[in-house]
Amino acid sequence: MSRLAQRSGPPAARREGEEDDVCPVCKSSRYLNPNMRFLVNPECYHRIKNKFRKQTFEDIQVEREVDIRRRVAEVFNRREDDFNSLLDYNNYLNDVEDITYNLINKIDLDESERKLASYASRNQQTISLNVQKSLQESQNREARQVLEKEQARIRREAARREEQEEKRDREEGRRDVINMLASSDGDASRIAREGQQAVLKRSKTRQAAIQKQQQALSSDSSNGAPNGGFFIQGLKTKVEPVDEGPYDPFQGFSDKRKYFVQQNRYAWDRLDRLQKDTNWTAGGYDFREFCSRTLCEAFSGLGVFIGEEVTRTDPAFVGSVATVAAAEAGAGSKDIMMEDPF
Amino acid sequence: MAMSPTETVAPSSNTKNTVVRTKPPKAPQTSNSSATNHDKPRTAPAPQLFESLNDEEKRKYVKDKQVGKGTYADVFVGHFASSPSTKIAIKKIRFNADFKDGISMDTIREIRALQELRHPNIIALYSVFSSKNQNLNLVLEYCPRGDLMELIRDTDNVHYGTADIKAWMGMLCRAVWFCHENFILHRDIKPNNLLIAADGELKLADFGLARSFAEPETRMTYNMTTRFYRPPELFYQARHYSGVVDVWSVGCVMAELVLRFPFIQGDTDIETANKISETIGTPTEDNWPGVTQLKAYLAPTNVVPVKRKPFYMDLFSSLGSSGVDLMMSMFALDPRKRATSKQVLQHEWWQQEPRPSRKEDLPKRGGGVEVMGDDLKRRGGELPAEGRADKVARKIDFGAMKK
Ligand SMILES: Nc1ncnc2c1ncn2[C@@H]1O[C@H](COP(=O)(O)OP(=O)(O)OP(=O)(O)O)[C@@H](O)[C@H]1O
Ligand SMILES: [Mg+2]
Ligand SMILES: [Zn+2]
Numbered sequence: 001m002s003r004l005a006q007r008s009g010p011p012a013a014r015r016e017g018e019e020d021d022v023c024p025v026c027k028s029s030r031y032l033n034p035n036m037r038f039l040v041n042p043e044c045y046h047r048i049k050n051k052f053r054k055q056t057f058e059d060i061q062v063e064r065e066v067d068i069r070r071r072v073a074e075v076f077n078r079r080e081d082d083f084n085s086l087l088d089y090n091n092y093l094n095d096v097e098d099i100t101y102n103l104i105n106k107i108d109l110d111e112s113e114r115k116l117a118s119y120a121s122r123n124q125q126t127i128s129l130n131v132q133k134s135l136q137e138s139q140n141r142e143a144r145q146v147l148e149k150e151q152a153r154i155r156r157e158a159a160r161r162e163e164q165e166e167k168r169d170r171e172e173g174r175r176d177v178i179n180m181l182a183s184s185d186g187d188a189s190r191i192a193r194e195g196q197q198a199v200l201k202r203s204k205t206r207q208a209a210i211q212k213q214q215q216a217l218s219s220d221s222s223n224g225a226p227n228g229g230f231f232i233q234g235l236k237t238k239v240e241p242v243d244e245g246p247y248d249p250f251q252g253f254s255d256k257r258k259y260f261v262q263q264n265r266y267a268w269d270r271l272d273r274l275q276k277d278t279n280w281t282a283g284g285y286d287f288r289e290f291c292s293r294t295l296c297e298a299f300s301g302l303g304v305f306i307g308e309e310v311t312r313t314d315p316a317f318v319g320s321v322a323t324v325a326a327a328e329a330g331a332g333s334k335d336i337m338m339e340d341p342f
Numbered sequence: 343m344a345m346s347p348t349e350t351v352a353p354s355s356n357t358k359n360t361v362v363r364t365k366p367p368k369a370p371q372t373s374n375s376s377a378t379n380h381d382k383p384r385t386a387p388a389p390q391l392f393e394s395l396n397d398e399e400k401r402k403y404v405k406d407k408q409v410g411k412g413t414y415a416d417v418f419v420g421h422f423a424s425s426p427s428t429k430i431a432i433k434k435i436r437f438n439a440d441f442k443d444g445i446s447m448d449t450i451r452e453i454r455a456l457q458e459l460r461h462p463n464i465i466a467l468y469s470v471f472s473s474k475n476q477n478l479n480l481v482l483e484y485c486p487r488g489d490l491m492e493l494i495r496d497t498d499n500v501h502y503g504t505a506d507i508k509a510w511m512g513m514l515c516r517a518v519w520f521c522h523e524n525f526i527l528h529r530d531i532k533p534n535n536l537l538i539a540a541d542g543e544l545k546l547a548d549f550g551l552a553r554s555f556a557e558p559e560t561r562m563t564y565n566m567t568t569r570f571y572r573p574p575e576l577f578y579q580a581r582h583y584s585g586v587v588d589v590w591s592v593g594c595v596m597a598e599l600v601l602r603f604p605f606i607q608g609d610t611d612i613e614t615a616n617k618i619s620e621t622i623g624t625p626t627e628d629n630w631p632g633v634t635q636l637k638a639y640l641a642p643t644n645v646v647p648v649k650r651k652p653f654y655m656d657l658f659s660s661l662g663s664s665g666v667d668l669m670m671s672m673f674a675l676d677p678r679k680r681a682t683s684k685q686v687l688q689h690e691w692w693q694q695e696p697r698p699s700r701k702e703d704l705p706k707r708g709g710g711v712e713v714m715g716d717d718l719k720r721r722g723g724e725l726p727a728e729g730r731a732d733k734v735a736r737k738i739d740f741g742a743m744k745k
Contacts, residue, residue: 278635
């Protein structure tokens with residue numbers, strides 16, 4: 001609603017001192033004209049019911065409306081992204097509002113209930129899908145909170161540890177001073193002062209580190225501010241996708257190589273040696289990746305016919321990467337390798 | 343750089359990108375001559391020929407307003423001179439005197455990698471030309487719908503569920519697998535390098551840190567990948583690693599899609615490595631043989647056992663049990679035990695409910711100033727423009743009301 005507040009300027013200004021006169025439903029105060037007490041602004045749908053006007057602030061009425069709205073919202077739970085355009089969405093919201101209004105105000109009650117029920121039965125799938133989506137969103141919000149709590153716990157623990165360390169530092173400092181005093185004939189008050197400063201310095205350094213960590217932690221959560229609330233959302237004009245077949249993660253691409261089949265292992269001294277070296281294994285260097293690349297390079301000249309390629313240099317040529325890459329390989333332009341600079 | 347095993351990766355039915363296909367992406371005589379030139383300074387074409395080819399190329403594109411700014415580049419939206427409605431992005435690399443020929447390694451990496459890769463989920467490079475002051479210009483496919491980070495962060499306006507997460511993840515994993523299949527490591531996978539095209543397709547972009555798979559004897563740099571998405575072997579400064587470095591980053595993106603903030607964060611490298619140890623588990627010889635031999639391995643003061651499934655279920659239950667299994671396979675500490683990008687795509691999660699959203703149904707960014715205006719949703723308290731009275735639709739926050 002904040003955006004709207006900007007747009008509708010004046011009401012915001014009028015808000016001052018009218019805290020109690022806020023409409024319980026739309027939370028706008030504009031429907032009340034301050035000069036005519038309880039004269040309902042015609043823009044708000046409350047205007048029709050005289051009875052309601054008197055009971056505006058009675059909880060029971062609010063509760064009833066809330067219940068009806070919730071019931072409707074559970075059924076008409078379309079989301080904005082279900083729609084082709086915002087206009088469609090708004091039209092839908094208007095239709096839903098018609099039904100809601102009628103239910104609240106007991107106008108054409110049977111007809112409205114019937115509409116609600118029939119929509120519910122016709123749209124079961126979408127309704128539960130959208131329930132699912134909202135659920136996921138709230139689960140994700142919860143996940144954020146879980147992580148935030150966890151971070152708060154870490155922070156508290158760090159603070160406790162810090163406190164203990166500080167105490168220990170102080171005690172050590174005192175011991176140091178005592179020891180120094182015992183073992184030297186120096187100026188007692190200077191030694192005490194120095195001892196204190198050392199403690200102070202130690203704790204300052206730690207404090208700075210902790211502060212930094214806390215900043216990091218608080219910036220962690222700044223993005224995750226939950227935006228709570230339950231929204232009535234829109235109707236759908238698009239149809240659910242009809243069977244498109246199973247989802248293909250590879251999207252039709254294949255990793256089958258045309259000219260070679262890779263073996264699991266190659267007897268190759270150069271690799272055998274390195275494969276036992278933790279400098280390679282622990283970093284995750286993948287020798288199969290390397291073999292695959294080597295084989296690919298070795299075979300990528302096959303199937304290239306230079307004669308054909310040469311005629312294809314005019315810019316209008318619709319080239320497949322394959323032939324062009326192969327052409328380069330065939331033409332020996334492999335020197336783009338330069339020295340490996342990475 | 344490795345040649346694409348391209349005969350193996352014929353696009354399924356994807357011929358609609360006519361702009362891309364009208365240009366042979368690697369033909370040395372045409373669009374990429376400038377890139378080739380910088381790759382091989384000594385064998386460059388005669389200057390005059392180069393100039394005229396370059397000018398010809400440059401004239402094909404018109405630069406409009408700036409849409410982004412990177413570390414070494416300004417990004418503009420533009421269009422084909424011959425077709426004003428065909429939008430393109432022009433990534434203009436600023437001349438950098440620190441480098442030989444004024445061109446950083448990042449740029450060379452990016453051009454080379456993109457030349458190799460043609461895939462619906464990888465940003466397409468149409469052409470390269472140089473402009474005055476020796477600035478290099480990469481002509482890229484234009485992605486008008488921002489990046490995944492914007493969607494993840496806008497918790498107020500952008501709502502999405504598991505089907506949407508699965509769709510984005512699917513597109514990302516396809517792109518990563520395709521890179522690996524072509525022997526290229528991306529090494530900088532993170533939400534703000536995942537751009538959203540006009541049709542909702544996700545595009546892996548910013549190949550500035552990409553490199554081809556290394557010869558076994560080659561030492562690779564470990565100081566790659568933005569910190570929050572960096573795998574433990576790179577924190578420990580492994581010099582020989584593999585494609586699964588990217589898989590770790592993909593796991594981080596998956597977690598972030600759910601949490602809507604980065605899963606593993608730290609202000610410094612050490613802090614972030616500690617976070618991995620706290621959040622995922624502490625790497626030890628038991629769970630990762632050889633790890634203590636890695637150069638920057640730090641003996642932990644506090645060993646946290648590797649987190650088991652219930653921990654992940656608490657946080658990521660919305661992904662379902664199998665989605666959590668997949669995520670855990672991407673967070674294996676030992677790179678040898680981590681899923682490869684191919685194994686990721688073979689996982690059963692993709693076949694389970696819910697089916698990934700269709701790209702045209704994916705949520706769009708919540709619109710800044712431009713999108714707001716007349717098209718605003720009507721909510722509680724708002725007056726319809728025409729002052730219609732009785733049917734004001736509104737969003738109502740019951741929770742806040744009932745207190
Ligand atoms: N093809 C594109 N279409 C639309 N916008 C783009 C495109 N490419 C880049 N941008 C915008 O420009 C920004 C910078 O681009 P990019 O990440 O490629 O540059 P970079 O110099 O590698 O940046 P950095 O290394 O700082 O992340 C992106 O974050 C994005 O907002
Ligand atoms: Mg970037
Ligand atoms: Zn009202």
